[in-house]
Amino acid sequence: MNETISARVEKYMRDILPKRDAVLAEMEKYASRHNVPIIGPAVGRLIYLLAQISGARRIFEMGSAIGYSTTWLARAAGEDARVYYTDGDSENAERARDYLRRAGVADRVQCLVGDAVELIDTVSGEFDLIFIDVDKHQYPAALEKALPRLRSQGLLLTDNVLWSGRVARRAQDAATRGIQEFNKMIYSSKELFPVIIPLRDGVAVCRKA
Secondary structure: OOOOOOHHHHHHHHHOOOOOOHHHHHHHHHHHHHOOOOOHHHHHHHHHHHHHHHOOOEEEEEOOOOOHHHHHHHHHHOOOOEEEEEEOOHHHHHHHHHHHHHOOOHHHEEEEEOOHHHHHHHOOOOEEEEEEOOOHHHHHHHHHHHHHHEEEEEEEEEEOOOHHHHHHOOOOOHHHHHHHHHHHHHHHOOOEEEEEEOOOOOEEEEEEO
């Protein structure tokens, strides 16, 4: 049970969302049926808005699964954007390619298969926006990799930073400890201005100085 907001308010927020187009709706159904973790439409709209108003054109995703968040980001960034999808599962990547093609954004997305935290080293240059959604124990390592690659005034977005309220408890597992350490790191960083938004499972929005 999500402890960050009440179930009633969470249902209200979910029910009030506009319907998604056919491709996003199909991705949501597939994720639900096959237990694939995706950010969901509420967070999708948030990252779309942040990408759009920041003018992000070069985006790196650390952890993309079936390409749901990739679709939101690629649509927000526009036709001249370059978005890097990453996932360790080749079947996920193949399914994502099909969804991205049908969503009309395949030409602006490059799919990379492997460890997302390491794959950022295979792409040169700085990024306007980096989105972290890898295995939770990897969050501190992902931050260490991402921060030097983010341009000044760029955005670092991270999902699941409240971890259904488990971050407020004594950590008994590597995933929770990873998120707790990550949250400490972003708030103690002299390079970042972070805010944690208690939307769905918690989204950290950071701007680099």
